[in-house]
Amino acid sequence: MIHINEVAKQTHITVRTLRYYDQIGLLECSSKTEGGHRLYSDEDLQKLQQIQFYKSMGYRLQEIQEMLTDPNWNWTTGLVNQLTYIQEEQARLKEMELSLRTLLNGIAVEAGNQEQAVQKLIKLSMQDKKRPMHFREKMFSDTELKLWTKLPNMNGEHPESMEWIALIGLIIKYHASEVPSSPNVQNVIRRMLEKQAEEFPLEDEFIDKLWELRKSPSASEQLGMYPIEPEVLEYLERAYEIYISNTAEGDFRQGGEA
């Protein structure tokens, strides 16, 4: 029989918490002094450990109470339910993480103008909900639509998307200060082409089609692409052409058999 403060020290649970558990009937101490001070037995401590254990799995106190009292508690079902719940929460957090990364990259893309990035992304996410997808289906064949799902996007379903965005961000950054032929810009182009070869091997025709659509602001918007200013796109195209002409009968179109 030990006092509440001793329990707190041993278990690293606060006195307040112990009193609260007593109050809601989750862990009533097995006896009290005549003056009303709580006294905890070894069994109480063991029960407390169990409570901690279940708490570490994200259960709420009410549920823990049921588990501990109901002899017919279905453990497997209960655990699987909790597991499902935890996984849903994880999915929610993942979406939040993606939104945050998207905005961060958006701000980078807009050269620090958050208002711009926020507005564009809000507009995009609203369109996402409304878009009837007909435009996409009209523009592409079935095989192309399958490729479409693998494209990087600002909603960032895949980490790869973020790499693409970072590359675009670099282009926009250099756009303000460097000529398209500068080594920095050419380096980005090279990395873009490498990524393209990795992720879309042997799909040059599809990529060319995409590029044409990308250059049309209205088509881009209808397709739900993140809006990029036309002058940036032109800058990118020039840099690309310079890269191609420099590598000429090049040694880079080989990657993609994996």
Added chain:
Amino acid sequence: MIHINEVAKQTHITVRTLRYYDQIGLLECSSKTEGGHRLYSDEDLQKLQQIQFYKSMGYRLQEIQEMLTDPNWNWTTGLVNQLTYIQEEQARLKEMELSLRTLLNGIAVEAGNQEQAVQKLIKLSMQDKKRPMHFREKMFSDTELKLWTKLPNMNGEHPESMEWIALIGLIIKYHASEVPSSPNVQNVIRRMLEKQAEEFPLEDEFIDKLWELRKSPSASEQLGMYPIEPEVLEYLERAYEIYISNTAEGDFRQGGEA
């Protein structure tokens, strides 16, 4: 200028929420009728969209209020902080998921006796905190200690652990009803050896040493291994010997150069 109910319909935000936002000063409607009914302007709606946008990234209303009002708000820092927070939450949930999976497997291992599994796991997690690690270091060389970190454990740092646990669970299940030479059991042994060859190629000596320790309950406990009844271990050993003798000058010890 539209009424509150219209806003609710358009934005899928409840009337209660709009009134609450007004109350805490997050979104005060720009005008009211003489009778006191709220009227929202297009600007109000835009602000509301922004609020929704930030909420989707897990920000709290107070923080959103600061973002919207403070012109010196540091966006990049704020976003990175939130990202960190979200990632910590994800880590917490991952631990919960692992605990749940561990208990589920523990219950499987204990043939449905949850009390047993819970007790064992609580004991294990308590030992985990207290164990001074000296025993491990005494028993193994430096290279072996590196291998140790790759071992499967019931805390399940890697998904691989769960596979091992499932296999052990099968062994314990069959232990009650089948002889070690049965096809089911031999199948599990084969999968265990395959996994071993994948994860610990060319480390037979280390595995043998581990097996010896595993067979001693006290050594297992000191090393923080999930307790398995001695008779199950003997059963497993017999099944292993039968498997080895059947595959004789076998065709399975080759896997592991990857």
Added chain:
DNA sequence: ATAATAAATGACGTAACGTCAGTTTCAAGC
């Protein structure tokens, strides 16, 4: 003008405690 509908305010509830404030009990020394 009246009735039906919609909007307003206010209050309580949620989960799991933290943090006072004010009062009572315990344990030890004299």
Added chain:
DNA sequence: GCTTGAAACTGACGTTACGTCATTTATTAT
């Protein structure tokens, strides 16, 4: 036995972002 400082007790309010009543007032259609 008495005093005293430490510890324990019991409320009560605060936290987050609303949901859910209950009651009253405004608007709108007929």
